[in-house]
Amino acid sequence: MKRILFLIFPMALLLAGCSSNPPALSPQQEAAVQYNQRGGAAFRRGDYQEALAAYQQALAIHQSVENVEGIAAEQMNLAVVHRRLGNPTAAQSALDQILTSSGLNFTSAQKAEAAYRKASFYLEDGNQKDAKSWADKALGYCQGCSTEGRVYNLLARMSASTNPQNTLSLAQRALALNRNVGDKIEEANSLRLIADAVFATGDLKTAQQFYGDALVLDKDAGAAAKIALDLMGLGRSLARQGKRVEAVDYFQRAYSVSEGASDAKAMEEAKVEIKRLAP
Numbered sequence: 001m002k003r004i005l006f007l008i009f010p011m012a013l014l015l016a017g018c019s020s021n022p023p024a025l026s027p028q029q030e031a032a033v034q035y036n037q038r039g040g041a042a043f044r045r046g047d048y049q050e051a052l053a054a055y056q057q058a059l060a061i062h063q064s065v066e067n068v069e070g071i072a073a074e075q076m077n078l079a080v081v082h083r084r085l086g087n088p089t090a091a092q093s094a095l096d097q098i099l100t101s102s103g104l105n106f107t108s109a110q111k112a113e114a115a116y117r118k119a120s121f122y123l124e125d126g127n128q129k130d131a132k133s134w135a136d137k138a139l140g141y142c143q144g145c146s147t148e149g150r151v152y153n154l155l156a157r158m159s160a161s162t163n164p165q166n167t168l169s170l171a172q173r174a175l176a177l178n179r180n181v182g183d184k185i186e187e188a189n190s191l192r193l194i195a196d197a198v199f200a201t202g203d204l205k206t207a208q209q210f211y212g213d214a215l216v217l218d219k220d221a222g223a224a225a226k227i228a229l230d231l232m233g234l235g236r237s238l239a240r241q242g243k244r245v246e247a248v249d250y251f252q253r254a255y256s257v258s259e260g261a262s263d264a265k266a267m268e269e270a271k272v273e274i275k276r277l278a279p
Contacts, residue, residue: 028061028064028065029067029070031061032058032061032062032067032070033058035054035055035057035058035061036054036055036058036073036074036077038050038054039051039052039053039054039055039058039077039081042054043080043081043084048081048084048085049085051077051081052078052081052082052085055078055081056074056078059071059075059078062074066104068104068105068106068107068110069110071097071098071104072098072106072107072110072113072114075094075095075097075098075114076094076095076098076113076114076117078090078091078094079091079092079094079095079114079117079121080117082094083121083124088121088125091121092118092121095114095115095117095118098110098111098114099111099114099115099118108141108142108143108145109141109142109145109146109147111141112138112139112141112142112145112147112148112151113138113147115134115135115137115138115141116134116135116138116147116150116151116154118130118134119131119132119133119134119135119137119138119151119154120154122134123154123157123158128158131154131158132155132158135151135154135155138151139151146181146183148177149174149175149176149177149178149181149183149186149187149190150174150183150186150189152170152171152173152174152177152190153170153171153174153178153186153189153190153193155170156168156170156171156174156190156193156197157193160193160196160200164196164197164198164200164201165197165201167193167196167197167200168194168197168198168201170193171190171193171194172190172194174186174189174190174193175187175190175191175194178190184217184220184221185217185221185223187217188214188217188218188223188226189214189226191210191211191213191214191217192210192211192214192226192229192230192233194210195207195208195209195210195211195214195233195237196233198210199233199236199237199240204237204240204241205237205241207233207237208234208237208238208241211230211233211234211237212230212234214226214230214233215227215231215234218230224257224258224260224261225258225261227257228254228257228258228261228263228266228270231250231251231253231257232250232251232254232266232269232270232273234250235247235248235249235250235251235254235273236273238250239273239277244277244278247277248274248277248278251270251273251274251277252270252274254266254269254270255267255270255271258270
């Protein structure tokens, strides 16, 4: 099972931009940054109602001064929070504010990000038709923006269960794009997708190599769920090569990582593999 992860946008970084000496913030901007930071902290500790309220406050401030960049960031943050709260309709509506607004000039990159998120949500809900449609729209908006590699990862994920060769081609393209923009998180996702594809074709040693490369990046990012996926992939690659003892070690590591992250489903998957090899 592939886990779809989303970004929470910190407004302090967006407002500062790329300058080493950012301009002083206005009182409204300072207040929006504080609400955004409060929302991010609440989100990380799992208090999604508090995150929702804080992001809504930040959004209101940005709307009061028509700060397009801030509005886009907070609408996307709200979309993620609404999903966590079990309200997919509100999540889609938040993204539609970016995609269908007639009064504000959202950039093509912002629209690409919103379309990518809509595609991700549809895929998460099992609606591959709409997911593919919105992924294609995201690429149409993007045209070289930093979202492009993530979209190709999403497209690769869609074909993973039916067409490993297509998955491999899409993931390789995604890998090049993600490396070009320095997105290490998505680079790891690309590597894992490549590993999954070559594993499906029976190229177990190559799969083992790519799972290992993904693991290095996921450890750097501290992404527990993805670390567990990498370890499971390594275990399965070794098991298929007849290296049962080494495989069990990786499955046990995956179980431990998942236990630390309180991921019961991943723990059960690792336990099944351990029992299969070491009854």
